[in-house]
Amino acid sequence: MNKFTILLRKDWTESVRKHRLMVLTLVFLSFGILSPVTAKYLPEIVDAIFKAFGEIPDLGLIIPKPVINDSYVQYYKNLTQMGVLIQILVTMGIVSDEKKKGTAILILTKSVSRSMFIVSKYVMSCIVLVISMIPSFVAFYFYTWMLFNEQPLNGAFIGILVFILLLVFIISFTLFASTVAKSTAISAMIALGGYFSISIVSALPRISEYFPMYLLNASFDLSVGAGSISEFIPVIVITAAASVGFMILSVASFRYQEL
Amino acid sequence: MRTVNETNDSIEIRELIKSYGNIKAVDGLTLNIAKGQIFGFLGPNGAGKTTTMRMIAGLTKPDSGDIYLAGRRVVFGGKSGREKLGFLPDVPECYGYMNVREFLEMCAMLQGYTRAEARVRADEMIELTGLTGVNKRIGAYSRGMKQRAGIAQALIHDPDIVLMDEPVSALDPEGRYDVIEILKKLKGNKTVFISSHIISDVEKICDSVAVINKGKLIESGPVSAIKDKYDNRTIIFGLPVWTVREKIGRFEAMLRNSDWCEDVSVDQTNHYRIKVTNRSTAQLALPGIFASNEIPVEYIDSVTTSLEDIFLEVIRK
Numbered sequence: 376m377n378k379f380t381i382l383l384r385k386d387w388t389e390s391v392r393k394h395r396l397m398v399l400t401l402v403f404l405s406f407g408i409l410s411p412v413t414a415k416y417l418p419e420i421v422d423a424i425f426k427a428f429g430e431i432p433d434l435g436l437i438i439p440k441p442v443i444n445d446s447y448v449q450y451y452k453n454l455t456q457m458g459v460l461i462q463i464l465v466t467m468g469i470v471s472d473e474k475k476k477g478t479a480i481l482i483l484t485k486s487v488s489r490s491m492f493i494v495s496k497y498v499m500s501c502i503v504l505v506i507s508m509i510p511s512f513v514a515f516y517f518y519t520w521m522l523f524n525e526q527p528l529n530g531a532f533i534g535i536l537v538f539i540l541l542l543v544f545i546i547s548f549t550l551f552a553s554t555v556a557k558s559t560a561i562s563a564m565i566a567l568g569g570y571f572s573i574s575i576v577s578a579l580p581r582i583s584e585y586f587p588m589y590l591l592n593a594s595f596d597l598s599v600g601a602g603s604i605s606e607f608i609p610v611i612v613i614t615a616a617a618s619v620g621f622m623i624l625s626v627a628s629f630r631y632q633e634l
Numbered sequence: 635m636r637t638v639n640e641t642n643d644s645i646e647i648r649e650l651i652k653s654y655g656n657i658k659a660v661d662g663l664t665l666n667i668a669k670g671q672i673f674g675f676l677g678p679n680g681a682g683k684t685t686t687m688r689m690i691a692g693l694t695k696p697d698s699g700d701i702y703l704a705g706r707r708v709v710f711g712g713k714s715g716r717e718k719l720g721f722l723p724d725v726p727e728c729y730g731y732m733n734v735r736e737f738l739e740m741c742a743m744l745q746g747y748t749r750a751e752a753r754v755r756a757d758e759m760i761e762l763t764g765l766t767g768v769n770k771r772i773g774a775y776s777r778g779m780k781q782r783a784g785i786a787q788a789l790i791h792d793p794d795i796v797l798m799d800e801p802v803s804a805l806d807p808e809g810r811y812d813v814i815e816i817l818k819k820l821k822g823n824k825t826v827f828i829s830s831h832i833i834s835d836v837e838k839i840c841d842s843v844a845v846i847n848k849g850k851l852i853e854s855g856p857v858s859a860i861k862d863k864y865d866n867r868t869i870i871f872g873l874p875v876w877t878v879r880e881k882i883g884r885f886e887a888m889l890r891n892s893d894w895c896e897d898v899s900v901d902q903t904n905h906y907r908i909k910v911t912n913r914s915t916a917q918l919a920l921p922g923i924f925a926s927n928e929i930p931v932e933y934i935d936s937v938t939t940s941l942e943d944i945f946l947e948v949i950r951k
Binding site for chain 2: 378381382384385388389392393476477478480481482483484485486487488489630631633634
């Protein structure tokens with residue numbers, strides 16, 4: 376077993392025993408189940424609530440009949456609002472915790488390079504993300520199909536892959552924050568501050584489609600068949616390059632840090 | 635810059651300097667530690683011991699100066715010179731979600747052992763550090779047990795050079811005894827560089843010591859040589875309180891007239907404390923003086939200077 380594999384195994388054990396994998400899987404799974412259910416039954420629920428109060432006779436005039444696209448809207452809205460936040464929360468301590476507690480020292484005084492230490496954390500975070508997204512997407516696909524009597528388009532799979540790329544970018548950005556910060560609290564401030572800044576900049580007209588957050592639009596459009604992958608190549612390439620870039624910056628920063 | 639240094643010394647430190655802002659944590663430290671020695675690195679809190687240790691381990695970057703481990707130059711952040719190094723930090727924190735066997739096997743495999751070999755090494759280290767039968771995760775360990783796990787990981791790859799920052803400070807007396815016994819077993823086989831506040835323990839196991847204060851080397855050398863240098867050459871003895879005054883007067887006059895006697899002090903109950911130029915000469919001459927004055931002696935002893943006394947003396951200078 377080579378040293379990188381040993382580090383990956385250690386980071387896998389950490390993800391499992393520190394419940395990162397479980398938290399991500401359960402949160403994403405809840406979105407996968409609740410989003411189609413909410414999209415399908417929200418009008419009926421709202422209708423029932425109002426009827427209980429005996430006020431409004433016909434809500435069908437206000438809330439249109441749910442369609443399959445509502446399920447996608449709910450799913451990506453949940454993933455964007457809570458999913459990204461949870462991803463930041465589980466990633467923000469992966470390097471800063473080890474620096475603060477001193478566990479990194481024990482590994483780095485073995486024959487392990489600092490770059491290998493960081494890259495292993497990046498790769499394992501991505502693996503954990505992908506694994507935790509699988510049950511979520513399967514549940515979402517199944518419940519959407521069942522509830523709307525309509526099989527989701529093939530684009531749904533491409534859409535979720537594009538969204539995973541966005542989360543990979545979030546991982547690399549948070550990894551960078553965790554590497555440069557001396558504590559997890561500072562790491563959280565940098566990561567969340569950075570995320571909100573990028574979100575604001577991404578809302579600006581004309582330039583928004585070149586920022587990673589535009590992948591949210593891409594995910595949705597690809598899922599509902601409103602766009603083709605070729606339209607989103609620039610932002611996909613930019614996000615992938617930025618992810619690798621932040622990972623390289625993390626390695627470079629860690630290499631010169633005194634522990 | 636040389637990367638390999640042909641020398642018999644396991645650890646060679648030359649003109650090492652490290653500052654944090656305006657404070658010089660390590661100020662021109664030069665040390666040579668021979669192979670197979672157990673070397674004590676002493677100093678008060680904030681003297682620069684941990685900073686030096688971390689520079690030797692390649693974890694902290696020196697402002698200037700060189701460090702060689704077994705002839706190979708230590709490069710900050712690099713792996714050079716570290717292959718044969720075992721390091722125990724001052725507060726060893728192992729992965730709390732692992733049990734000690736998993737942790738040690740991982741450490742061994744990171745040093746190039748196969749899984750089967752790593753299992754054997756882990757078992758050996760668990761036995762050596764007295765952690766046999768402890769199956770809980772490291773996160774539930776006491777401070778002393780974490781220290782033992784830390785020692786085990788430092789020795790897991792059978793390193794030639796071992797750095798231990800305060801290896802006994804967190805341990806109870808039994809734990810301290812056990813660790814000292816472990817360190818004694820390493821004597822002659824490995825070069826062990828230990829920093830400690832517990833100087834009586836250092837005195838028990840170390841061949842040589844260095845004392846630093848405010849980043850500067852104050853004293854270094856073999857323990858015996860340092861003790862000789864700082865030996866206060868004091869002899870104490872007691873005479874019966876009923877001893878006739880005239881006899882005491884003659885006795886004291888003879889003492890003060892002896893060329894080996896530098897100073898005489900006595901309390902009201904005839905307890906004497908004399909400082910001599912040469913302890914052996916005084917030990918030979920004293921019985922004759924007692925006998926010639928017909929003075930019986932209740933007790934006589936030479937005061938040995940402990941390393942702790944010397945440590946306190948040199949850091950107060």
